[in-house]
Amino acid sequence: MTVNAVERLNERYVLLRLTDDKPLPEMLPGQFVEVRVDGSSTTFLRRPISINFVDRERNELWLLVAMVGDGTRRLAELKMGEKLNCVLPLGRGFSLPKSPQQRFLLVGGGVGVAPLLELGRVMGEMGCEPTFLLGAKTEADLLEIDEFKKYGRVCVTTEDGSAGERGFVTDHSLLRNEHFDQICCCGPLPMMKAVAAFANRVGTPCEASLENVMACGVGACLCCVEKTVRGNLCVCTEGPVFDTKELNWNLNRT
């Protein structure tokens, strides 16, 4: 693919906007891309990055990248017009609403908010408006809030209280006051476990997107497995989205 633009969102996050000479393939929210990092002697394998947004009119794919290591820092150095080798789309995405009336809550933390934007956009095409519950450590780490607002109501938490309600996403008053038909979450593992425990308590179906370390990305090497009620399953093909009831998470906690 070709780089259309590289936007530095803040010191830790960068948005890559990619295009291709052919039309982008069919993709589902929750799927991911395996990106090859060239020019970094310390990285070898591709990096799996969620599909953040698809703009069919401009034939553009967005990848939201957190710069956590050599590979992701190298991606931030890409220039407009450069090529980026990608294998896509991979994995099983989020469940979609069965009717426009279904109330979906999309919960994200940190860079985990990425796939939820595409999920919101696709739901919009189906006549559905989800609620987004997005959390970060501090206001500066909240990502793409203006984009999310185009697709639904946005509720925010920050750990230091600099924006929205203070605390974790599971502390937000929304969860005490409203009921939802389905919860989809993506973010740090402790956040997803807390959201899943909450969902279990109130009897709401919940899906989580896992981020296990991957090698092949296509279900051949068995490195990225997650223990589930169905045995060890590859996060790259059976996931990354899983029904939280299938995972080995102890959901019966207060």
Place this chain on the structure above:
Amino acid sequence: MADLRVNIGRLSLKNPVLTASGTFGYGLEFQDFVPLEGIGGIIVKGTTLHPREGNDYPRMAETASGMLNCVGLQNKGVDYFCEQIYPQLKDIDTNFIVNVSGSTLEDYAECAARIDALEKIPAIELNISCPNVKQGGMAFGTSCEGAASVVKAVRERYKKTLIVKLSPNVTDIAEIARACEAEGADSVSLINTLMGMAIDIEKRRPVLSIATGGLSGPAVKPVALRMVWQVAKAVKIPVVGLGGIMTAEDAIEFFMAGATAIEIGTANFIDPTTTIKIRDGINDWLDRHGCQSIQEIIGNIEH
């Protein structure tokens, strides 16, 4: 167009490019990326007599020019392969070779015997890097006696082409190869992964769930190449070379070191079309150098 055909025992390959066990699944996982009929042979992932869950996550750590893995032979067992997977493979026009592992001689032999019954599977690759649970967990393949005992037990129950995959974690791989040849192996393939580890310095513990794992990728190529060269001089049976092959030029090095065929493993993770690219690259190299057939370069270096 050069002649790329090679023979491993009674097995005729249309080209010398195979895929390494554990890196290509059952081949079906890569169907969207490459035409499977274009590959000389697909060695499917390690199969054991009984189903195995494998090791806990994390099973992988990236390294410079490579990766460590400790998957632990997760598979649904030989019966599942025979009943559920084999029917999906048998009509695809390439050679499917089953990689067989075991923890006891009886397990190896029985697993091999069940695969012997599958008409369209022309060969097995024996993974002797498994720990022998009856002998304190030492890998069969780390001694001549251990290696010979597995090959002998399997040879009695398996009648088709038998390739033995050697472990590099030994003092003298050539003598292990000779022991396998003496017991009737049709070929030896090398190398399996090199034992290594990685430590997470913030968590102050090993990255891998079982602390150590197998290193693969370009990092191991010089070791693999040296071992192929040593083994090819020590045995008469054909040698299959693998270990860090990423390009056609890498493959050519292995043929010149004495390999009759090569396996592509970790490279598939970087580029899922690598197998076909390497096959075509080998052909181009031979054409450019005026070679009519791959046979002209096998074992052909001045030394």
